[in-house]
Amino acid sequence: MAVISKYVDRIAEKCEQSGLSIQAFSYALVGSALCALTIKLTAPYMKNTQSSNKYKINKGPHTPLPIDGSDDDMKLAEAEKLLVQQELKKTNLQMVEPGLNKEFLKQLSALVQIMIPQKLCYETGLLTIHTLCLISRTFLSIYVAALEGAIVKFIVRKEIKQFALVLLKWFGIAIPATFVNSMIRFLESKLALAFRTRLVRHSYRLYFKNQNYYRVSNLDGRIENADHRLTEDISVFASSVAHLYSSLTKPCFDLMLIGLALMRSSRQMKANILSGPALSITVIALTAHILRIVSPKFGQLVSEEANRYGYLRHIHSRIITNAEEIAFYGGHKVELQQLRQAYNRLVTQMNNIFTQKLWFVMLEQFFMKYLWSGTGMVMVSLPILTGSATPSSSSSTSTTTSPSEANASHISERTQYLTTSRNLLISAADAIERLMSSYKEVVALAGYTFRVAGMLDVFTETSQGIYSKAIVAEHNRDTSGIIEYRNGKPIAKGRIIYTDNNVMSINLCAVPVVTPNCDIVVPSLTLCFEPGVHVLITGPNGCGKSSLFRILSGLWPIYAGELHIPRPFENKPCMFYIPQRPYMSIGSLCDQIIYPDTRDDMKRKGITENELRSILKMVSLEHIAQRDNFEVIRDWKDILSGGEKQRMAVARLFYHKPQYALLDECTSAVSIDVESSIYEKAKNMGITLLTITHRPTLWKFHTHILEFDGQGSWKFRKMETNEEQKDQFIC
Numbered sequence: 001m002a003v004i005s006k007y008v009d010r011i012a013e014k015c016e017q018s019g020l021s022i023q024a025f026s027y028a029l030v031g032s033a034l035c036a037l038t039i040k041l042t043a044p045y046m047k048n049t050q051s052s053n054k055y056k057i058n059k060g061p062h063t064p065l066p067i068d069g070s071d072d073d074m075k076l077a078e079a080e081k082l083l084v085q086q087e088l089k090k091t092n093l094q095m096v097e098p099g100l101n102k103e104f105l106k107q108l109s110a111l112v113q114i115m116i117p118q119k120l121c122y123e124t125g126l127l128t129i130h131t132l133c134l135i136s137r138t139f140l141s142i143y144v145a146a147l148e149g150a151i152v153k154f155i156v157r158k159e160i161k162q163f164a165l166v167l168l169k170w171f172g173i174a175i176p177a178t179f180v181n182s183m184i185r186f187l188e189s190k191l192a193l194a195f196r197t198r199l200v201r202h203s204y205r206l207y208f209k210n211q212n213y214y215r216v217s218n219l220d221g222r223i224e225n226a227d228h229r230l231t232e233d234i235s236v237f238a239s240s241v242a243h244l245y246s247s248l249t250k251p252c253f254d255l256m257l258i259g260l261a262l263m264r265s266s267r268q269m270k271a272n273i274l275s276g277p278a279l280s281i282t283v284i285a286l287t288a289h290i291l292r293i294v295s296p297k298f299g300q301l302v303s304e305e306a307n308r309y310g311y312l313r314h315i316h317s318r319i320i321t322n323a324e325e326i327a328f329y330g331g332h333k334v335e336l337q338q339l340r341q342a343y344n345r346l347v348t349q350m351n352n353i354f355t356q357k358l359w360f361v362m363l364e365q366f367f368m369k370y371l372w373s374g375t376g377m378v379m380v381s382l383p384i385l386t387g388s389a390t391p392s393s394s395s396s397t398s399t400t401t402s403p404s405e406a407n408a409s410h411i412s413e414r415t416q417y418l419t420t421s422r423n424l425l426i427s428a429a430d431a432i433e434r435l436m437s438s439y440k441e442v443v444a445l446a447g448y449t450f451r452v453a454g455m456l457d458v459f460t461e462t463s464q465g466i467y468s469k470a471i472v473a474e475h476n477r478d479t480s481g482i483i484e485y486r487n488g489k490p491i492a493k494g495r496i497i498y499t500d501n502n503v504m505s506i507n508l509c510a511v512p513v514v515t516p517n518c519d520i521v522v523p524s525l526t527l528c529f530e531p532g533v534h535v536l537i538t539g540p541n542g543c544g545k546s547s548l549f550r551i552l553s554g555l556w557p558i559y560a561g562e563l564h565i566p567r568p569f570e571n572k573p574c575m576f577y578i579p580q581r582p583y584m585s586i587g588s589l590c591d592q593i594i595y596p597d598t599r600d601d602m603k604r605k606g607i608t609e610n611e612l613r614s615i616l617k618m619v620s621l622e623h624i625a626q627r628d629n630f631e632v633i634r635d636w637k638d639i640l641s642g643g644e645k646q647r648m649a650v651a652r653l654f655y656h657k658p659q660y661a662l663l664d665e666c667t668s669a670v671s672i673d674v675e676s677s678i679y680e681k682a683k684n685m686g687i688t689l690l691t692i693t694h695r696p697t698l699w700k701f702h703t704h705i706l707e708f709d710g711q712g713s714w715k716f717r718k719m720e721t722n723e724e725q726k727d728q729f730i731c
């Protein structure tokens with residue numbers, strides 16, 4: 001600054017020498033500075049208005065702005081627009097917005113019933129001890145305030161012995177006080193964990209009910225990242241409920257008991273006991289009202305932030321899951337762009353919250369730190385300034401002591417009163433501040449309640465077969481009467497009937513194949529799969545071959561007709577599905593073969609390691625058992641090759657020996673000789689094959705063929721074994 005001012009002085013001198021007055025020079029300097037400041041302040045707004053106008057005209061109101069004008073960022077904004085539109089669709093589906101309303105109370109009470117299922121349970125025990133600790137902490141605070149008042153009184157009176165005695169008491173009380181403080185935190189954490197455990201158990205139960213983990217992500221569009229809601233959101237919700245309990249009840253106890261203590265000391269000072277509390281209540285009520293009016297909608301903001309954070313994690317986990325595919329494709333640019341979009345949207349939301357908090361916290365602090373302190377000072381001084389007499393405790397001493405001694409005693413009494421009241425007031429102000437700031441927490445809790453309760457609602461609905469998808473809701477399509485809609489949602493009118501054990505055939509009676517988006521792939525299927533009738537399923541891509549398996553396995557709802565399937569008998573599944581990309585579970589080699597059985601199931605079935613070894617031999621994987629024994633836990637997804645993984649999946653088929661095997665191109669990576677021997681062995685075991693394949697070498701293992709034409713029609717007929725049939729099939 002000094003350098004600049006010297007430089008300015010030198011220019012001014014030069015200007016004066018050339019005939020320009022210093023005043024004129026100053027005007028010019030200030031004018032140009034103001035001009036520069038105006039340009040600096042208005043330029044970004046002008047730029048934003050221009051670009052937002054441009055976007056309003058060209059791309060609709062919800063398009064996010066590009067970060068700069070570069071082509072890349074324009075593309076990013078375009079992609080983000082799609083993302084925003086998807087979010088909007090989702091929001092429209094969910095309709096209700098989080099906030100302090102009836103819906104929030106209803107959702108919270110439903111969640112409280114899950115977290116505290118009975119009047120007498122572990123959680124109520126914790127709550128009782130927690131409440132007792134909170135009450136005793138308040139009594140201790142009042143006692144400590146009184147002790148501090150007495151300490152000051154004895155200092156003013158110069159009574160060393162009394163001072164030392166009270167100081168000792170003060171130190172003595174510190175031990176239970178600190179223990180109670182620490183206990184409050186401990187109990188709060190225990191309570192949060194207990195609530196979380198109850199919620200997690202409940203939601204896990206729902207998540208795994210009726211294949212909900214599949215339905216939520218595939219058939220319903222309301223929850224995009226169930227993993228985030230099941231982990232992060234439940235944890236934050238439980239902590240926030242436990243924290244709110246103490247941050248609401250403790251200040252209430254504090255206020256009640258401190259108010260009584262203050263009134264008692266005002267009475268001792270023979271002052272009006274109502275004027276102080278009346279003043280404070282008026283000021284607090286007024287400031288609370290103002291804060292409530294100007295408070296931003298933190299519930300919505302927090303809920304949106306959690307949504308965006310969840311989406312960011314979802315993108316990350318997709319990249320981790322599909323790392324190899326992305327690397328082969330060299331798709332890092334696209335993935336990076338998606339990550340940047342997700343992160344930018346999170347940052348925008350966080351910045352929004354920070355900015356809104358900045359002004360709100362400023363106002364809050366002004367009220368709580370300054371306005372309330374001022375009111376507190378007036379409150380404390382009122383009994384002394386308006387008190388008609390000396391404190392009651394000192395009135396008895398005034399007859400035996402001299403006037404100067406009595407005066408000194410009155411001063412010390414007033415000092416004690418002031419110190420005690422001040423300490424009590426500080427605690428009370430702290431309590432009110434906590435109560436007021438709890439409002440923010442309550443609003444934030446509304447956001448988490450909305451997400452957790454919303455998740456449980458969706459789980460309940462999907463487990464009952466009620467789905468909601470934006471794409472379905474938005475299309476008012478003609479489904480030729482196959483799908484019936486109620487309130488914009490399709491109704492699964494079809495029935496699954498489990499037949500008795502002696503009927504082993506699978507029957508489809510006028511069942512349509514309908515995708516989760518309500519696209520009709522095949523309008524009506526009437527078929528009968530009998531044991532020993534090996535069916536080859538064929539047709540062009542996307543004609544509904546895998547969808548038929550999804551319907552047989554009960555993954556997709558049936559919108560009409562009837563499906564008759566045999567009931568599982570003696571723990572033996574009726575159908576066993578093997579996909580093209582087999583799933584490798586966490587665990588040992590043994591766990592891979594017996595999946596989805598557990599070790600206990602395996603023991604119950606009496607299957608030994610030797611039998612597992614011979615199963616591995618049947619699929620030519622015996623070398624794996626020699627390399628790693630059955631117990632070593634490995635990451636089988638990465639260790640085994642594509643073909644080995646497919647053979648491992650077939651090993652599961654030989655372990656479970658189901659009535660029907662649903663084989664969805666499950667040997668596409670297996671060499672032809674091993675594949676043929678696998679099919680031969682499966683047939684010899686009495687397993688009926690329902691095979692989707694594009695390999696002509698497999699035709700000989702089947703007796704019937706189900707052909708889809710891709711236009712919704714199909715043909716089911718006996719397969720002819722002559723060469724002509726084979727050629728026809730190859731085409």
Ligand SMILES: Nc1ncnc2c1ncn2[C@@H]1O[C@H](COP(=O)(O)OP(=O)(O)OP(=O)(O)O)[C@@H](O)[C@H]1O
Nearest residue numbers: 218515516517521540541542543544545546547548
């Ligand atoms: N989860 C889903 N949500 C919406 N539509 C789906 C879903 N899964 C499949 N579809 C659609 O259903 C139709 C039939 O798919 P399906 O997987 O049955 O084809 P496919 O005959 O097995 O084809 P391919 O030979 O390529 O495996 C396709 O148009 C597909 O886009």
